[in-house]
Amino acid sequence: MKRFDYIIIGAGSAGCVLADxxxxxxRHSVLxxxxxxxxxRFWIRTPIGYGMSFHNDKVNWRFSTMPEPGLDGRKLYWPRGRVLGGSSSINALVYHRGVATDYDDWADAGNPGWDYKSVKPIFDAFEQMVDAKDKVRHADGKLTVSDPTSSLHPMKDDFFAMCEQSQVAFHRKPSQIGEGISSYLITTRNGKRCSSAAAFLRPAQKRKNLTVMTNIDAERILFQDNRASSVLCFHRGAQITFSANREIILSAGAVKSPQLLQVSGxxxxxILRDAGVTVRMEHPHVGMNMQDHLGINYYFKANKPTMNNVLGRWPGRIMAGIEYILRKTGPLSLSVNQIGGLVKTDPDLAVANAQIYANPVSYQIQYHNERPLLKPDAFPGFILGFNSCRPASEGSIKITTEKASxxxxxxxxYMTHQRDIDDVVKMARFIGQLQNSPAIQGILSASPKTPLDVMSDDDIIADFKERCGTIFHPSCTCRMGTTIENSVVSSDLKVHGIDGLRVVDASVFPNITSANINAPTIMVAHKAAQAILGEAK
Incomplete structure (x- = not known):
């Protein structure tokens, strides 16, 4: 069968929802x-196994940026999921909606119906919340979001004491929205990763009207007049074309979706002409306006056991592995990100400006995001880190050839806007306040590796530029808006000026949300599905 009502390109966080x-x-045939x-795969099903997928090119696109002028010419590594479930199959599992004003800003940018009051019921409908006592709330929700508080490392009490002593808002019970430090909610179900594939695609795969093809590369979109009509693919050494009766939907992510639009003209x-591509429609914002969260970790040696004592040594790893295989509990059933949330580094701010991480593990290396996370330091250690919630710097995705491969x-x-540079100093000073709390001072076995107290603002900025890394949240490269002059898609996610073509993934965000982007991406897909099915009646 080569003709379908809907063709979805990309089985990631959004694509799996749309397929379902x-x-x-x-009524509709879906490809x-x-x-x-x-x-x-074992290391995908196992929550902390994302460290094993971090550089695995069998399930990971393993992108890298060009040399970054704002980071002294460094290239940053960008892992992105290339597997059923996409990045939700290889991410660190943290689930957070952000803050309400993230979505109100989307609506204010000319996108009615995207304010938080409007999208909140969508979140509520697909989330199945499991509390720390394994009590299920909203059993009809398909995406299981678990509170791991009761299973976290005992160092959580030190981190909560740190917040209390520093007068930072914290919550013993985590929330999926808003400000405050707590244990991070994670997308796990009965000790296993609950990716978008596990939550939405797996139950749908038994349907006869859904065809799922893996290991197939979309090369470009083909058109009849002004309508997207088919997708040219490469599969098992040969080209194959699939035609769409109704729509083609790009859900390939913030890198591949704009790339496929560009190679399709x-x-x-x-950019298109320089790459040898015939321009079908001049679309100035395709691949532009990229936003991403950029952060840094500060490392500390501890005078008490941390997760390093378990995962940093073979006997501990073996015991943790046995516990996980037998019970689906223990360190392997969790995320490495255990405590954190959104905070204001200045109480006079209207909304949170920093996301904080407090993790009972350290994996120190020159560029920490290049080391598998299952190999922590041999000594007891922990991390305090941050990233800016709403960076001002914007990047881009640009093809260099006509080949999608x-x-x-x-x-x-990164760091090309002065506000981002100023924010780094504010957030580092905030971490400095946290590390000076009695709770943290009481568990240090050595002075902090990065002496924030005695560093100048310039020293802090230089250190950040040398060591920072992406938090892996690229978005906004096909952002939604009112016209082709300011955006790529309309508020119903249709590509401006092209019939039968939508983009549905994190690339359509008008602005990046304040926290992790898996939750809003899944919401976007549900809202898009409502619009698509509404038009199909």
Whole structure:
């Protein structure tokens, strides 16, 4: 079968939702295309196993940025999921909606119906919340979001004491929205990763009207007049074309979605012509306006056991592995990100400006995001870190050839806006206050490796530029808005000026949300499905 009502390109956080929702009533034939393999792998099912997927090119695109002028010419590594479930299959599992004003800003940018009051019921409907006592709330929700507080490392009490002593708002019970430090909610179900594939795609795969193809690469979109009509793919050494009766939906993520538009002739004219692509429609914002969270960790040696004592030594790893295999509990059933949340570094701020991480593990290296996370330091250690919630710097995705198989040039453009530079100093000073709390001072076995107390603002900025890394939240490269002059898609996520073509993934965010982006991406897909099915009646 080569003709379907809907063709979805990308089986990530959004694509799996669309496959489920569009095929649910059996009226429409749906094709879901995924460049990578099945997610049926031990280290994907195992929550902390994302450290093993971090550099695995079988399930990971393993992108890198171009040299970053704002980071002294460094290139940053960008892992992105290339597997059923996409990045939700290889991420650190943290689930957070952000703050309400993130979405109100989307609506204020000319996108009615995207304010938080409007999208909150969508979140509420698909979330299945499991509290620290394993009590399920909203059993009909498909995405299981668990409170791991009762299973966390005992150092959580030190981190909560740190917050109390520093007069930082904290909550013993975590929330999926808003400000405050707590244990992080994670997308796990019965000790296993609950990715978008596990939550939404797996139950839908038995439907006869849904076809899922893995290890197939979309090369470009083809058109009839002004309508997206088919997708040219490469599969098992041969080209194959699939046609869409109703719509083609790009859900390939913030890198691949704009890349596929560009190689198909939709994008900034000069970029396309320089890459040898015929311009079908001049679309100036395709691949532009990229936003990402950029952060840093500060490392500390502890005078008490941390997760390093378990995962940093073979006997501990073996025992943790046995516990996980037998009971699906223990360190392997958790995220490395255990405590954190959104805070104001200045109480006079209207909204949180920093996301904080307090983790009972350390994996110190020159560039910490290049080391597998299952190999922590041999000594007891922990991390305090931050990233800015709403960075001002914007990057871009630009093709260099007409081939979708060639990675595009990624320009993070990090730290090129003065506000971001100023925020680094504010947030580092905030971490300095936390590390000076009696709770943290009481568990140090050595002076902090980064002596924030005696560092000048310039020293802090220089250290940040040398060691910072992305938090892996690229977004906004096909942002929604009112016209082709300021955006790529309309508020119903249709590509401006093209019929039968939508983009549904994190690339459509008008602005990056304040926290982790898996939750809002899944919400976007549910809202898009409502619009698509509403038009199909």
């Amino acid at each position: 929702k569009l095929s649910a009533d059996g 879901l295309l995924e460049s990578g393999p099945s997610d049926d 939709i994008g900034p004219g000069k 060639t990675p595009p040039n990624i320009f993070g453009n």
